[in-house]
Amino acid sequence: MKSIAIGVHLRRExxxxxxxxxxxxxxxxxxxxxxxxxxxxxxxxxVRVTSTRAALLDRATFVAIRYGFSFRAGAEAxxxxxxxxxRWKALLEEHRHRVEFTLKVAAPxxxxxxxHDFKSGADYIRAxxxxxxxxxxxxxxxxKVESAIVxxxxxxxWVRRDTTSVELAGLIERELLPRLAEAxxxxxxxxxxxxxxxxxxxxxEVFAEE
Amino acid sequence: xxEREEQLVLVEALDHLLDRGVVIAGEAVIxxxxxxxxxxxxxxxxxxxxxxxxxxxxxx
Numbered sequence: 001m002k003s004i005a006i007g008v009h010l011r012r013e014x015x016x017x018x019x020x021x022x023x024x025x026x027x028x029x030x031x032x033x034x035x036x037x038x039x040x041x042x043x044x045x046x047v048r049v050t051s052t053r054a055a056l057l058d059r060a061t062f063v064a065i066r067y068g069f070s071f072r073a074g075a076e077a078x079x080x081x082x083x084x085x086x087r088w089k090a091l092l093e094e095h096r097h098r099v100e101f102t103l104k105v106a107a108p109x110x111x112x113x114x115x116h117d118f119k120s121g122a123d124y125i126r127a128x129x130x131x132x133x134x135x136x137x138x139x140x141x142x143x144k145v146e147s148a149i150v151x152x153x154x155x156x157x158w159v160r161r162d163t164t165s166v167e168l169a170g171l172i173e174r175e176l177l178p179r180l181a182e183a184x185x186x187x188x189x190x191x192x193x194x195x196x197x198x199x200x201x202x203x204x205e206v207f208a209e210e
Numbered sequence: 211x212x213e214r215e216e217q218l219v220l221v222e223a224l225d226h227l228l229d230r231g232v233v234i235a236g237e238a239v240i241x242x243x244x245x246x247x248x249x250x251x252x253x254x255x256x257x258x259x260x261x262x263x264x265x266x267x268x269x270x
Contacts (some may be wrong), residue, residue: 050223064231080234199222205230
């Protein structure tokens with residue numbers, strides 16, 4: 001058997017019996033056990049991990065581990081997690097009652113460059129970055145987001161993930177989720193022509209990255 | 211919850227699972243059938259105008 005890691009938690013009771021709790025450097029790793037030959041790209045497994053992740057988040061906020069980290073022994077997980085354990089612990093203690101939200105906004109802008117138009121890979125990568133950096137959303141919509149959503153957040157960060165969207169990631173107190181939902185509904189009414197998707201709650205994802 | 215909305219929530223959740231969170235050094239990159247799953251998921255999400263907030267477990 002091997003284990004697929006889901007997140008890093010402060011307490012064992014935040015995990016069990018929803019998932020296995022593996023001690024790592026004073027914290028606990030949530031994980032689910034699967035057969036050694038189980039493919040990580042199996043659809044049913046992805047859905048299982050996703051639903052377990054949501055159930056764990058209902059218990060308590062945790063640091064999300066991006067899908068793909070599997071291990072066979074606790075010692076292996078401990079060795080890989082230990083270098084970051086102190087930072088994760090500080091994050092978990094500071095944000096225990098907070099969750100992340102994301103607001104994705106479709107950003108019609110620069111087209112993705114065609115790799116066949118470039119003689120070198122470096123030029124293509126540079127053009128790809130330029131196209132991403134040119135991606136923007138209407139200033140009026142951004143102002144509405146800044147006035148309706150941002151004030152609810154403890155922290156926020158605008159992120160450009162590709163050439164088709166811009167995203168606002170934020171940290172919010174759990175108890176303010178209903179207010180966030182109201183702000184999202186209000187934004188829909190005041191900016192009906194801008195495609196966006198507001199979603200929450202999420203574990204510590206964007207704000208857990210260095 | 212309507213089926214379409216459930217699918218949207220799942221796609222969004224998968225996008226977060228695969229594209230967010232801390233990366234443990236040296237681990238696998240997930241690719242499925244040569245399809246860029248993250249890019250595909252994002253396009254599906256952005257085709258919809260909606261707010262999905264799971265305020266509590268009853269809404270799941």
